[in-house]
Amino acid sequence: MIAERDRIAERLEAAGYVADRDLATALWLMDYLKRPLLLEGEAGVGKTEVAKALAAVHGCELIRLQCYEGLDQGAALYEWNYQRQLLAIKAHEGAGTSADAIEEHIFSEKYLLERPLLAAIRRATPPVLLVDEVDRADEEFEAFLLELLSDFQVSIPELGTVKAKSIPRVVLTSNGTRELSDALRRRCLYHYVDFPDVEREARIITTRLPGIDAALARQVARMVASVRREDLRKVPGVAETLDWAATLAGLEVHDLRQAPEAVHETMICLVKTHEDRARLTREVTDRLLGKVA
Numbered sequence: 001m002i003a004e005r006d007r008i009a010e011r012l013e014a015a016g017y018v019a020d021r022d023l024a025t026a027l028w029l030m031d032y033l034k035r036p037l038l039l040e041g042e043a044g045v046g047k048t049e050v051a052k053a054l055a056a057v058h059g060c061e062l063i064r065l066q067c068y069e070g071l072d073q074g075a076a077l078y079e080w081n082y083q084r085q086l087l088a089i090k091a092h093e094g095a096g097t098s099a100d101a102i103e104e105h106i107f108s109e110k111y112l113l114e115r116p117l118l119a120a121i122r123r124a125t126p127p128v129l130l131v132d133e134v135d136r137a138d139e140e141f142e143a144f145l146l147e148l149l150s151d152f153q154v155s156i157p158e159l160g161t162v163k164a165k166s167i168p169r170v171v172l173t174s175n176g177t178r179e180l181s182d183a184l185r186r187r188c189l190y191h192y193v194d195f196p197d198v199e200r201e202a203r204i205i206t207t208r209l210p211g212i213d214a215a216l217a218r219q220v221a222r223m224v225a226s227v228r229r230e231d232l233r234k235v236p237g238v239a240e241t242l243d244w245a246a247t248l249a250g251l252e253v254h255d256l257r258q259a260p261e262a263v264h265e266t267m268i269c270l271v272k273t274h275e276d277r278a279r280l281t282r283e284v285t286d287r288l289l290g291k292v293a
Contacts, residue, residue: 004028008057017046017053018196018204026191027054036149036170038134038185041193044237047173050193051130054169061127063168065116067137073144077154079113080106107158117145121152121164128169134184135174142184149187196238198225204238205245212249219256219292220245223263226288227270232279236270244269256292263289 009024019027027050030037039047055062065076085106092101114122120129134142148154152164172188174180196204198221205217224241236244247266253259264285271277 011057012053013207015053015056016208017049018200018207019050020196020200023050023191023193026189029189030169033189034167036172036188038172038174038180038188038190039193040174040176040190042195042235042237043175044235044239045193045195046238047193048130048132049238051128051132051171051173054171055128058126058128058169060125060169061123062130063116063120063123063127064130064132067131067133067135067141069136069138071137071141073141075115076117076141076144077115077148078118078156079115081111081113085111109159112156112159117148118154118162120168120170121148121154121166122162123168124165126166126168128171131170131172133175133177134172135177135180139181142181146181146183146187195225195228195235198222201225201238201241205242208242209246209249212245213254216249216254216256217245220248222292223256223288224270226291227267227280230279230284230288232271232276234272234276236272240270240272257289260286260289 005021005024005028008027009019009021012019012024012027026037029035039050041047051064052062088106088111116129120127131145134145137145149170152167153161155161172184195201198218201221201224202214202218205220206212206214209217220241224236224244228235244266247269248256248259248262251259251262251266253262256263260282264280264282267280267285268277271280
């Protein structure tokens with residue numbers, strides 16, 4: 001298992017994602033047990049990026065279902081192309097086609113619009129199915145999702161039961177906006193994704209920005225870690241760290257302590273609200289810079 005876990009971690013890093021040991025283990029178990037993986041954690045820690053990197057590692061398609069309040073089966077599973085059906089009905093009526101023949105024609109594959117869940121089980125090559133922010137969907141949709149994840153098949157009244165051609169690798173993410181059901185959790189492997197520690201975030205920076213100076217990457221990672229400990233409304237995520245590191249490198253900053261003005265002015269890469277920008281005053285920035293070795 002250790003060798004497989006390490007191999008997965010190496011392949012993820014080659015795809016641009018630096019995983020810790022626990023996440024690499026969870027991804028190995030997901031493949032070994034053929035189970036969905038539920039990733040929970042704060043917004044910005046890189047949960048969605050796991051699915052993207054996983055698709056890159058396996059060289060397969062990434063199919064994403066973005067969840068939201070009010071999401072229904074039609075938007076997630078399939079819909080009929082009503083406009084084309086209406087045109088077909090008019091054309092066949094003009095030709096004198098019987099009603100039964102028209103119905104059989106318009107409720108065929110030709111008029112079916114695949115949505116993410118149906119598309120994922122109809123691929124010949126297993127894709128990565130990302131069910132993003134499942135906690136934003138309603139409990140009714142979550143119950144429907146359970147059935148699909150259990151049997152990997154779906155019933156379409158007009159066509160019958162559609163069984164999976166291949167079992168997708170399923171990654172579900174949750175920001176914890178509502179508690180997920182025990183039934184969903186039981187069907188999934190679970191991993192909590194936290195903000196990376198300084199060393200891992202520095203590795204993320206150098207992996208995603210290959211030309212950056214390693215010393216600057218470590219300073220940026222330490223500074224961001226300090227910023228996250230401040231009383232902010234929205235804590236900066238890894239994506240914000242990468243934006244800030246790229247900006248500083250582009251400004252040819254090599255040592256944060258020698259460019260305090262540039263550091264403070266470019267903090268807009270990290271903060272996303274007016275309140276947080278007001279909290280990170282020049283005095284606060286200078287104090288945090290004092291902790292950067």
